[in-house]
Amino acid sequence: MKKLAYKLNTSMLRQLLISVIALITLFGSTVHADNKVVVTASFSILGDLVKVVGGDRVSVVTLVGPDEDAHVFEARPSDAKNLLKSKLFVINGLGFEPWATKLAKSAGYKGKYVIATTGVRGIKMSAESEHAEDAHSEVDPHAWQNPENVVLYVRNIAAGLAMVDPAGASTYLANAKAYVIQLQALNTWAKEKTGSIPLDKRKVITSHDAFAYLGEAYQIKFLAPQGGSTESAPSAKGVALIIKQIQREKIKAIFVENMSDPKLIVQLSKDVGVTVGAKLYADALSSTEKPGATYLKMMRHNVTQLVAGMELN
Numbered sequence: 001m002k003k004l005a006y007k008l009n010t011s012m013l014r015q016l017l018i019s020v021i022a023l024i025t026l027f028g029s030t031v032h033a034d035n036k037v038v039v040t041a042s043f044s045i046l047g048d049l050v051k052v053v054g055g056d057r058v059s060v061v062t063l064v065g066p067d068e069d070a071h072v073f074e075a076r077p078s079d080a081k082n083l084l085k086s087k088l089f090v091i092n093g094l095g096f097e098p099w100a101t102k103l104a105k106s107a108g109y110k111g112k113y114v115i116a117t118t119g120v121r122g123i124k125m126s127a128e129s130e131h132a133e134d135a136h137s138e139v140d141p142h143a144w145q146n147p148e149n150v151v152l153y154v155r156n157i158a159a160g161l162a163m164v165d166p167a168g169a170s171t172y173l174a175n176a177k178a179y180v181i182q183l184q185a186l187n188t189w190a191k192e193k194t195g196s197i198p199l200d201k202r203k204v205i206t207s208h209d210a211f212a213y214l215g216e217a218y219q220i221k222f223l224a225p226q227g228g229s230t231e232s233a234p235s236a237k238g239v240a241l242i243i244k245q246i247q248r249e250k251i252k253a254i255f256v257e258n259m260s261d262p263k264l265i266v267q268l269s270k271d272v273g274v275t276v277g278a279k280l281y282a283d284a285l286s287s288t289e290k291p292g293a294t295y296l297k298m299m300r301h302n303v304t305q306l307v308a309g310m311e312l313n
Helices: 002-034 044-057 077-084 099-107 147-164 166-195 212-218 236-249 263-272 295-310
Strands: 037-043 058-064 088-091 112-115 203-205 221-223
Touching (some): 037 044, 037 147, 044 088, 044 295, 058 077, 088 099, 112 147, 166 212, 166 295, 203 236, 236 263
Parallel strands (some): 037 058, 037 088, 203 221
């Protein structure tokens, strides 16, 4: 009986030790997770950039996710709760997400901000391209469509992360520098790809006016029936003018974006007898299994499809 009791006690002790070790491991991993710098990003493209610069030191919450439209986003109570847990709130600025400051104010957020477009030279929108409900904004907010602007984005993000987490400053700086090299390589590649198309063929139709910075960087003329915001309603006169221009200039490069309603472009393409090209990623990344899952992948996909479309012009 004593031997049996001893065996039982030994077995119970071993099981107890295993349980204790498991609890210690779980507790340790929880502490590690809690030690991460919690950052809220307004939309998916910024969320990707924060993850790249922050690496393992940050935990990123993205308010407007992949394939979602930041122009029509409405914050939920859970978004306010998540924001209050954050040390840093990263927004695009230039009037892209006017709801962001309203959310922060209503939530009572006291943390730091990064306006990613700080230092970016904005492109002015034409009168017909201004945001329908945000007409005070005269600058096109889609600055990420030029990789040279994203160099400023990641440097601003690195500075913001260093501000709230000084111990990680060297890590953020190193990550930003490494990513800038990739952005520069992307820009060189995009210039080579678009440079293969004669200037008179660099004309593209898209759902809404989100590609002015890409157009300026690579000398592409973008036309859109919808303005800078997906909330703006295209006028019948504007659509008629675009149809005439498509027919006159024989434009065959017609695309719809992942977060836009395709009905207008599909109808327009039928009216002019042109097939709609592959989906572009404008204001949002794609889900992980699609070709626009990161900023770098998104841009390479977009440029590749745009070049393929312009080759048909």
